[in-house]
Amino acid sequence: xxxxxxxxxxxxxxxxxxxxxxxxxxxxxxxxxxxxxxxxxxxxxxxxxxxxxxxxxxxxxxxxxxxxxxxxxxxxxxxxxxxxxxxxxxxxxxxxxxxxxxxxxxxxxxxxxxxxxxxxxxxxxxxxxxxxxxxxxxxxxxxxxxxxxxxxxxxxxxxxxxxxxxxxxxxxxxxxxxxxxxxxxxxxxxxxxxxxxxxxxxxxxxxxxxxxxxxxxxxxxxxxxxxxxxxxxxxxxxxxxxxxxxxxxxxxxxxxxxxxxxxxxxxxxxxxxxxxxxxxxxxxxxxxxxxxxxxxxxxxxxxxxxxxxxxxxxxxxxxxxxxxxxxxxxxxxxxxxxxxxxxxxxxxxxxxxxxxxxxxxxxxxxxxxxxxxxxxxxxx
Amino acid sequence: xxxxxxxxxxxxxxxxxxxxxxxxxxxxxxxxxxxxxxxxxxxxxxxxxxxxxxxxxxxxxxxxxxxxxxxxxxxxxxxxxxxxxxxxxxxxxxxxxxxxxxxxxxxxxxxxxxxxxxxxxxxxxxxxxxxxxxxxxxxxxxxxxxxxxxxxxxxxxxxxxxxxxxxxxxxxxxxxxxxxxxxxxxxxxxxxxxxxxxxxxxxxxxxxxxxxxxxxxxxxxxxxxxxxxxxxxxxxxxxxxxxxxxxxxxxxxxxxx
Numbered sequence: 001x002x003x004x005x006x007x008x009x010x011x012x013x014x015x016x017x018x019x020x021x022x023x024x025x026x027x028x029x030x031x032x033x034x035x036x037x038x039x040x041x042x043x044x045x046x047x048x049x050x051x052x053x054x055x056x057x058x059x060x061x062x063x064x065x066x067x068x069x070x071x072x073x074x075x076x077x078x079x080x081x082x083x084x085x086x087x088x089x090x091x092x093x094x095x096x097x098x099x100x101x102x103x104x105x106x107x108x109x110x111x112x113x114x115x116x117x118x119x120x121x122x123x124x125x126x127x128x129x130x131x132x133x134x135x136x137x138x139x140x141x142x143x144x145x146x147x148x149x150x151x152x153x154x155x156x157x158x159x160x161x162x163x164x165x166x167x168x169x170x171x172x173x174x175x176x177x178x179x180x181x182x183x184x185x186x187x188x189x190x191x192x193x194x195x196x197x198x199x200x201x202x203x204x205x206x207x208x209x210x211x212x213x214x215x216x217x218x219x220x221x222x223x224x225x226x227x228x229x230x231x232x233x234x235x236x237x238x239x240x241x242x243x244x245x246x247x248x249x250x251x252x253x254x255x256x257x258x259x260x261x262x263x264x265x266x267x268x269x270x271x272x273x274x275x276x277x278x279x280x281x282x283x284x285x286x287x288x289x290x291x292x293x294x295x296x297x298x299x300x301x302x303x304x305x306x307x308x309x310x311x312x313x314x315x316x317x318x319x320x321x322x323x324x325x326x327x328x329x330x331x332x333x334x335x336x337x338x339x340x341x342x343x344x345x346x347x348x349x350x351x352x353x354x355x356x357x358x359x360x361x362x363x364x365x366x367x368x369x370x371x372x373x374x375x376x377x378x379x380x
Numbered sequence: 381x382x383x384x385x386x387x388x389x390x391x392x393x394x395x396x397x398x399x400x401x402x403x404x405x406x407x408x409x410x411x412x413x414x415x416x417x418x419x420x421x422x423x424x425x426x427x428x429x430x431x432x433x434x435x436x437x438x439x440x441x442x443x444x445x446x447x448x449x450x451x452x453x454x455x456x457x458x459x460x461x462x463x464x465x466x467x468x469x470x471x472x473x474x475x476x477x478x479x480x481x482x483x484x485x486x487x488x489x490x491x492x493x494x495x496x497x498x499x500x501x502x503x504x505x506x507x508x509x510x511x512x513x514x515x516x517x518x519x520x521x522x523x524x525x526x527x528x529x530x531x532x533x534x535x536x537x538x539x540x541x542x543x544x545x546x547x548x549x550x551x552x553x554x555x556x557x558x559x560x561x562x563x564x565x566x567x568x569x570x571x572x573x574x575x576x577x578x579x580x581x582x583x584x585x586x587x588x589x590x591x592x593x594x595x596x597x598x599x600x601x602x603x604x605x606x607x608x609x610x611x612x613x614x615x616x617x618x619x620x621x622x623x624x625x626x627x628x629x630x631x632x633x634x635x636x637x
Contacts, residue, residue, distance in 0.1 A: 222478075224491070
């Protein structure tokens with residue numbers, strides 16, 4: 001039975017992944033795939049914020065780097081020899097810039113998607129953590145870094161098409177258009193697999209003593225340092241891992257959205273990522289994925305009907321979580337939130353009994369002494 | 381026993397040589413000289429602002445002295461990062477209990493237990509049987525066996541103090557620097573803490589900073605009095621108490637002395 005209960009969620013997930021493509025229209029399925037891929041960047045944020053206590057407002061950097069890696073590869077993929085991606089013609093570029101060359105290789109691109117963001121995050125993180133910058137200063141610094149990258153990418157027309165970004169849906173993989181329904185279905189499945197893999201990775205990282213060390217850094221970093229740990233190593237490592245996850249997330253999001261542009265490094269987008277995690281539940285892992293999917297799905301549904309109202313709803317949701325549900329939806333659920341609601345509507349759940357107490361002779365004696373004061377059945 | 385009789389002959393384990401610390405012109409420590417013999421139990425007292433905590437900060441590497449040197453087992457500690465000093469064998473207990481409240485006492489100790497502290501070791505390795513046994517012993521020593529799986533934040537104040545002492549012991553340091561171990565403890569807990577610290581001396585060098593004079597008397601060990609960042613006098617509790625300078629700066633204001 002216990003075994004069945006551990007496997008049940010996985011079975012349901014696999015079943016859903018197989019059934020959804022058949023019942024959802026391609027447009028909705030594509031949306032779900034995109035939002036699931038955002039779950040991966042959210043998992044990374046949960047790892048560094050929920051567990052390690054570092055609030056990064058710059059995950060968009062790593063997200064976009066992953067997106068650009070796959071975007072450049074797809075731009076080059078379906079070109080005839082000697083041809084250049086179309087946009088280069090607009091700016092009079094005659095020769096492929098040198099840093100584009102390796103992206104012709106799928107293997108290089110596949111590595112670049114996660115290794116490059118991990119390296120950038122690792123170097124950035126090391127410099128910041130070594131100087132013991134933390135808390136709100138760390139958040140401001142990551143946001144400043146995000147702006148630097150955003151402005152740089154926006155200005156590089158001749159290198160990466162600047163503000164316009166790189167389109168991916170007209171490229172072909174194995175002769176199939178990236179934007180086609182069949183390819184999008186495959187990408188949906190790939191996303192499901194990678195979200196599960198990312199979740200398992202995070203769970204493995206946070207379960208054992210390594211996870212305890214992360215929590216110790218969040219709760220009392222100096223104490224850990226005086227115990228003989230070097231927090232810089234842990235923080236750098238975990239920030240690099242979150243960067244790698246953001247890169248994978250960005251690549252999956254790019255191929256399912258059909259474009260990568262500097263907008264992925266816009267300040268509000270990176271803040272939204274943090275909101276998903278806060279709403280879903282910090283430090284709960286599954287909450288990060290749920291938060292990303294639910295909020296984005298709600299956003300797209302609301303925006304279809306009442307485009308103007310979404311920002312207010314999102315702001316309200318964030319306020320609600322900060323004030324009433326500090327552990328997010330999943331944290332609220334795990335702490336017996338539904339029972340409170342049940343009790344509020346006048347249908348309280350049965351309280352558990354304490355068999356240990358019932359069998360304790362001291363407790364029995366006390367009860368006898370107490371009940372002798374009260375006539376049987378006399379208690380209200 | 382051998383440590384106390386041979387103390388003058390044995391090279392000091394930890395020595396502060398003319399240490400001065402200036403915070404923007406304010407001298408928190410002023411030409412402080414102090415040496416600890418291996419296995420010694422030492423109490424440090426002093427009025428508020430005497431530099432007791434800064435003194436621990438200097439030893440553990442949190443504050444770099446403006447002048448002077450800190451020598452541990454024949455090696456200067458200046459410029460060495462805190463976590464490396466901790467690994468060399470200097471453990472520190474903070475004034476208020478500093479434990480990881482969201483972890484269980486067992487997991488607190490498993491983080492502190494002596495061994496490699498590199499991220500890769502923690503990810504791919506696991507505790508060996510000796511380390512696990514040590515954790516179990518320490519849980520028993522501080523009476524937390526039955527609470528081993530609870531959230532440490534839900535322990536009582538006294539249990540937290542003891543858990544932190546256990547974490548310190550788990551590191552298996554040469555020197556234990558203990559800052560106000562009995563603050564907020566009941567009388568019985570204070571007594572047990574005193575007995576524990578006395579039993580640790582010999583195998584370890586223990587330095588206790590405390591305000592509680594009765595507790596210091598109970599420890600029955602050499603006392604160093606700090607005042608305005610330097611050592612005012614050293615000696616047994618009786619000698620120190622009768623020293624007119626001490627009475628003037630510190631003990632004179634205490635009613636019970």
